[in-house]
Amino acid sequence: MAKPGPPLTPTRTLKLRGSWRGKINKHEPQVDPERPVCPAWIDRTAKLWWREVVPQLHKMGVLAKIDRKALERTAVIYSRWRRMMAFITEHGETYNVKDSKGKVKYLKRFPQVAIAAELDKELGRCYAEFGMTPSARSRVTATATPAQQTPAALMFGHDSA
Numbered sequence: 001m002a003k004p005g006p007p008l009t010p011t012r013t014l015k016l017r018g019s020w021r022g023k024i025n026k027h028e029p030q031v032d033p034e035r036p037v038c039p040a041w042i043d044r045t046a047k048l049w050w051r052e053v054v055p056q057l058h059k060m061g062v063l064a065k066i067d068r069k070a071l072e073r074t075a076v077i078y079s080r081w082r083r084m085m086a087f088i089t090e091h092g093e094t095y096n097v098k099d100s101k102g103k104v105k106y107l108k109r110f111p112q113v114a115i116a117a118e119l120d121k122e123l124g125r126c127y128a129e130f131g132m133t134p135s136a137r138s139r140v141t142a143t144a145t146p147a148q149q150t151p152a153a154l155m156f157g158h159d160s161a
Contacts, residue, residue, distance in 0.1 A: 033061075036068035045082050046075035053132070062131050074126040077119055084116035 035058040038050045054071060057063040063071075087110070094107040128136045 031064035031066050033063070034065040035063060036065050036071055039068070039072055042072060042075055043079050045079040046072075049075045049078045057130055057132070060131060067130075070126070070129065074123070074130070077122050077126060081116060081119040081123060084112045084119060087112045088116060 035054060038047055038054070042050070050071065053075075054063065091110060091112075093113050094109050096104045097106050097108050099105050124133070127133050131137050
């Protein structure tokens with residue numbers, strides 16, 4: 001059974017926002033900040049998305065090796081969305097429905113329009129999860145890249161050295 005309310009924000013994200021002093025999960029699992037590897041099975045468009053976006057997310061310090069599956073999903077959704085948008089660009093959003101005499105009765109939307117809209121919503125949710133929208137980023141204040149931060153800084157928000 002799902003818990004009520006919005007999903008919990010990871011402690012690392014709370015710390016980057018500067019709001020970590022409140023209620024945090026002291027037993028939250030620690031993740032490997034290594035950049036995930038692009039899977040071989042995804043299509044060309046998804047791979048291009050991966051190669052463009054993943055280095056930027058890693059540089060932002062919001063990415064971990066465990067995020068690979070979520071990134072795969074996002075890349076695949078993006079690729080499907082691009083295919084739907086290419087179809088809409090080529091064919092338009094609607095087509096003519098004709099009667100038996102060949103006269104146009106009405107216009108009907110292509111199924112790709114609805115599919116593109118659903119994929120767009122999913123992409124928005126995925127992008128927000130990784131801080132890839134202006135509003136999501138506005139809540140994060142990263143002061144250093146993962147390579148620049150010591151383990152103490154990542155865990156406690158300061159460098160104990």
